[in-house]
Amino acid sequence: KISHPTYCSGPFDVIVHKLSDVIVEAEHDSQSQHLLANFQSYVSTHPSTILVDPLPAMSQLLDRFTSYRIMNRLICSPPYLEIHSVDDLSSIQQAVITQTLSFPVVCKTRVAHGSLSHEMSLIFSADSLADIHPPCVLQSFVNHGAVLHKIFVVGDRHYCVERPSLKNFPPGPCDRKTIFFNSHHVSKPECSSDLTAMDEQMPHLLPPSSEAVAALVRELRVQLGMALFGVDVIINIHTHTLTVIDINIFPGYEGVPQFFPSLLAYIESLLDTNSSFITWLFIAFFCVLWFYFSVFIALWAFTGSPGNPALSARIPSVHLGAYLL
Ligand SMILES: Nc1ncnc2c1ncn2[C@@H]1O[C@H](COP(=O)(O)OP(=O)(O)OP(=O)(O)O)[C@@H](O)[C@H]1O
Numbered sequence: 001k002i003s004h005p006t007y008c009s010g011p012f013d014v015i016v017h018k019l020s021d022v023i024v025e026a027e028h029d030s031q032s033q034h035l036l037a038n039f040q041s042y043v044s045t046h047p048s049t050i051l052v053d054p055l056p057a058m059s060q061l062l063d064r065f066t067s068y069r070i071m072n073r074l075i076c077s078p079p080y081l082e083i084h085s086v087d088d089l090s091s092i093q094q095a096v097i098t099q100t101l102s103f104p105v106v107c108k109t110r111v112a113h114g115s116l117s118h119e120m121s122l123i124f125s126a127d128s129l130a131d132i133h134p135p136c137v138l139q140s141f142v143n144h145g146a147v148l149h150k151i152f153v154v155g156d157r158h159y160c161v162e163r164p165s166l167k168n169f170p171p172g173p174c175d176r177k178t179i180f181f182n183s184h185h186v187s188k189p190e191c192s193s194d195l196t197a198m199d200e201q202m203p204h205l206l207p208p209s210s211e212a213v214a215a216l217v218r219e220l221r222v223q224l225g226m227a228l229f230g231v232d233v234i235i236n237i238h239t240h241t242l243t244v245i246d247i248n249i250f251p252g253y254e255g256v257p258q259f260f261p262s263l264l265a266y267i268e269s270l271l272d273t274n275s276s277f278i279t280w281l282f283i284a285f286f287c288v289l290w291f292y293f294s295v296f297i298a299l300w301a302f303t304g305s306p307g308n309p310a311l312s313a314r315i316p317s318v319h320l321g322a323y324l325l
């Protein structure tokens, strides 16, 4: 526990953490700022300690403005709009049209972590945009047959788990009132809600192909620089396109019994890589040292040692220098 004064006693080979709470609270709370500063100073004074995952990589997912930019740049995700501050309704309505968002839209808080971040709304018309509370993002709702595919990543491995999800809604604006919901009431394994129960019989869509999921995970691992994260994927019922709606830091891995063995295997692989990297660093260091030593011996052999330029001393040294090189 990083609040404990002896946590720095280490040394640690690897630190696996979920400091999302602390990072978010450090925005406004001095105790969290202090904890985070302590932790960062430990990490920077122990460069050989491996951090899973690096703090800057995690921070980018704690802010939906940043994470949705990444999602939109790299992968297929629904059109979205950042709402920075309370603006007049007409300019928000205009921005929704300009960004080609389609109703209904889902409104999510800017901060992606903590209990408040799971409070969302489903907005059905331009007039109902008055219900939003900036800063937030608006994201086009994509009909997906009420099935969410959670992809849980643990280092080089990943696992897919099906979850309930919001049901289909008729596309286009309508005069329905805004629906306020908590994401954990619609997409946890045990959820049963009117919002997830399909009205009509929906043919079961095929899950995303394993090749597409593997390619998605590979790309995200490189781009995010993270090993422990979750990707929420839905399949658009009209286009059958794999669509990413959310990326989570170190999720719960519920429904993944292989989580702990996979985490241990990943940590072992990190330690192996680290120790062979250190071995190679030593070998490289001694090679460079050897090279300079040999050059020195060779030069010394040709020019003679200072104050003793006797030719007789040079000849054996030339041989020695050549041998060392
Ligand atoms: N663009 C969208 N189109 C369709 N459904 C969506 C969309 N965005 C969110 N949803 C629905 O809302 C739920 C919650 O969305 P999201 O995953 O963004 O919330 P969250 O609170 O970040 O979730 P998590 O618990 O994974 O952190 C999804 O599981 C899905 O049912």
Ligand SMILES: O=P(O)(O)O[C@H]1[C@H](O)[C@@H](O)[C@H](OP(=O)(O)O)[C@@H](OP(=O)(O)O)[C@H]1O
Residues within 6 Å of the ligand: 020, 112, 113, 114, 115, 150, 187, 188, 230, 248, 249, 250, 251, 252, 253, 254
């Ligand atoms: O602590 P916050 O920021 O609220 O993070 C949540 C993630 O956003 C969710 O994705 C996790 O749920 P899933 O494991 O169902 O994805 C959820 O898992 P949990 O319910 O097992 O804690 C949390 O990790």
